[in-house]
Amino acid sequence: MSKYWVNKFLYQIDRDPELLERYRTSPRAMVETWEQSIGPTMTSVEISTVNSFTPEEREALINQDYVALFEMGAHFFLNLTLFIAVFEEEYTARSGPLAFQLEFGRKLSHWLGREYPSVAL
Amino acid sequence: MAKLVATLASTHHPFYLKATTAPKEKQIPQAAEWKRKVEAYRETLTAAKPDILVMVGSDHFHQFFLDNYPTFLIGKAPRYDATFYNEEREFGIPKYVLEGHEDFSRFMHEGLMEEGFDFAVSHELKIDHSIICPIITVRPDADLPVVPIYTNIFVPPLASVKRFWNLGRAIRKVLEAWPSDKRVAAIGTGHLSLELGGPRQFGPSGPDPEFDRKAVAWLANGDIEAIFENVTLESMVQSGNATQGFLNMILMMGVAGPVKADYADTLDLYHTMEAYFTWYPDGEKPARVANARVEETV
Numbered sequence: 001m002s003k004y005w006v007n008k009f010l011y012q013i014d015r016d017p018e019l020l021e022r023y024r025t026s027p028r029a030m031v032e033t034w035e036q037s038i039g040p041t042m043t044s045v046e047i048s049t050v051n052s053f054t055p056e057e058r059e060a061l062i063n064q065d066y067v068a069l070f071e072m073g074a075h076f077f078l079n080l081t082l083f084i085a086v087f088e089e090e091y092t093a094r095s096g097p098l099a100f101q102l103e104f105g106r107k108l109s110h111w112l113g114r115e116y117p118s119v120a121l
Numbered sequence: 122m123a124k125l126v127a128t129l130a131s132t133h134h135p136f137y138l139k140a141t142t143a144p145k146e147k148q149i150p151q152a153a154e155w156k157r158k159v160e161a162y163r164e165t166l167t168a169a170k171p172d173i174l175v176m177v178g179s180d181h182f183h184q185f186f187l188d189n190y191p192t193f194l195i196g197k198a199p200r201y202d203a204t205f206y207n208e209e210r211e212f213g214i215p216k217y218v219l220e221g222h223e224d225f226s227r228f229m230h231e232g233l234m235e236e237g238f239d240f241a242v243s244h245e246l247k248i249d250h251s252i253i254c255p256i257i258t259v260r261p262d263a264d265l266p267v268v269p270i271y272t273n274i275f276v277p278p279l280a281s282v283k284r285f286w287n288l289g290r291a292i293r294k295v296l297e298a299w300p301s302d303k304r305v306a307a308i309g310t311g312h313l314s315l316e317l318g319g320p321r322q323f324g325p326s327g328p329d330p331e332f333d334r335k336a337v338a339w340l341a342n343g344d345i346e347a348i349f350e351n352v353t354l355e356s357m358v359q360s361g362n363a364t365q366g367f368l369n370m371i372l373m374m375g376v377a378g379p380v381k382a383d384y385a386d387t388l389d390l391y392h393t394m395e396a397y398f399t400w401y402p403d404g405e406k407p408a409r410v411a412n413a414r415v416e417e418t419v
Contacts, residue, residue: 004187011186014207070318076362077181077275080318084211098391101323108320116319116362120277121187 003073003121005051009034009061010069010078014085024086028062067107073117080104123299126306127169128400130340130373131162132393133178133254133310135212151390158388158397159258161411165384165399166259168407169306173222174260174267175229175296177309177369178251179274183208184243190276191241193288195233196248196269197226203248203256214250214257222266225299229268232295238288255308274311274366282352285368286345289375307376311369313337313394316361323392329360333387333394336367340374340398341385341415348374373398386413 013019013030019038023030035058040048053061060068066083070076084100091100140149141156183205185191203217233240248269256263270292273279280288296305313336314329321328339347348371357364377400384399384406401407 007187011182015183015205017206017210066318075182075187075275076318080322081207081211085207098323104318105320105322105324110320112320116358118277119275 002051002053002057003119005039005053006057006061006069006072006074007078008039008051010074010082012038014078014082020082020085023064027064031058031061066104070108070111071117073119075119122297123301123303123305125293125297125376125402126171126304127166128373128377128402129162129166129255129259129306129308130370130377130398131255131258131310132312132395132397133251134390134393134395135208135214135250135254137254138215138257139213149391151388155388155390155395158386158395161413162384162386162397162399163259163261165410166306166308168409169401170304171265171306172303173225173305174265175270175292175305175307176252176255176267177270177272177292177307177372178249178255179311179366179369180249180271181251181275183249184247185271187276190273191271192273192280193233193238194241194243194271195226195230196221196243196246196271197223197230198244198246199223201246201248201267201269203253205247205249208250208253212250214253217248217253217256217263219248219256219263220266222268225266225301225303226268228299229270229292229295232298233288233291236291236295238291251310255310259308272369272372274368275363279354279365279368281354282349282368282371285372286348286375289372290378292372293376293378307373309369309373309376311373312363312366313370313396314360315363315366315393317363319362321361325391326389327361327392327394329364330394332360332364333396336370337385337387337394337396337415340370340396341382343374343378343380343382343400345371345374345379370396370398374400376400377402384410384413385415387415 313333314327316322316328382398386397388395
């Protein structure tokens with residue numbers, strides 16, 4: 001498991017409008033490209049060789065499965081912000097303001113009253 | 122020596138600007154009241170006539186990430202860009218450039234190190250909404266130089282409740298030792314109970330209204346002993362997964378000291394309770410500041 005790597009994916013996609021659009025429309029291709037070339041690039045010279053996704057993490061990112069990511073301990077702020085960017089417009093057009101955020105909460109309701117998966121690395 | 126003229130602590134709701142500038146028919150029902158309360162809170166800063174602002178916030182993975190996340194960091198630069206692309210996208214917050222004050226940053230950095238706080242420093246700091254939200258609410262002309270201070274409120278492990286309080290105390294001590302005739306205001310933002318990316322998010326109120334009621338009373342009363350007795354890093358998480366932002370409110374009360382706030386106000390909104398506190402040193406409350414007191418009993 002690499003929570004760090006999952007968080008880095010969420011962080012880098014969220015802060016770049018071009019990557020965000022690619023992830024919104026072609027998540028599998030974006031995850032594969034990120035794993036191969038974007039994630040490991042530390043600088044134009046330095047490459048990181050020590051991180052990788054587990055199959056479960058990769059699938060959760062490809063499926064844009066924010067419930068699974070929450071359960072793996074992805075950071076709540078990154079997990080919320082990126083998926084608002086991916087889904088909010090469509091939900092708002094269909095069901096009004098905050099529709100996505102409320103559904104996100106509802107899908108995690110089985111965690112009410114329990115200790116959440118830790119975001120600590 | 123420099124004079125601390127006001128200490129302000131508030132929540133930072135990134136949707137304030139959007140909520141209060143949307144076309145009337147699209148505004149949330151509380152928008153007018155929210156604007157009124159924020160403008161009254163703004164007056165508590167304006168009346169203190171500050172020359173320079175020490176601003177406490179927390180980077181939300183905008184410039185800093187898990188490869189290198191500072192526990193405490195001070196900015197030392199002639200100017201600071203502010204507002205990241207993803208904040209413009211999500212919150213509709215505009216870009217700003219804030220003037221810095223390198224001499225004061227250097228003095229604060231060295232002084233805080235002397236006091237036992239080993240700060241990281243950034244000479245190229247882009248500021249996020251934790252500092253721009255209070256600029257929008259209390260100094261919308263963004264016309265004063267700032268010394269930005271960042272704390273870690275959401276990358277475990279965090280510094281303790283007591284450490285945040287003591288940092289506030291140290292900031293007060295160091296800023297008042299600055300050889301300058303400037304009038305300094307300290308402004309910080311954090312949260313009451315808050316949930317982000319969890320099952321309790323975006324509810325009709327904050328995730329733990331009971332905690333909010335107590336927390337507001339502790340701050341309004343300057344009751345740090347009650348905070349030490351009742352609040353731990355673990356207990357805050359029980360009140361909402363992002364409630365550790367309350368640590369910045371504790372830090373700001375540390376700047377003011379264990380004394381009653383001269384101004385305290387709240388607004389119950391969906392998702393979170395908003396809260397606004399101002400302390401003046403030695404009870405020097407400017408005559409033009411309105412009386413706002415919240416219910417102080419726990």
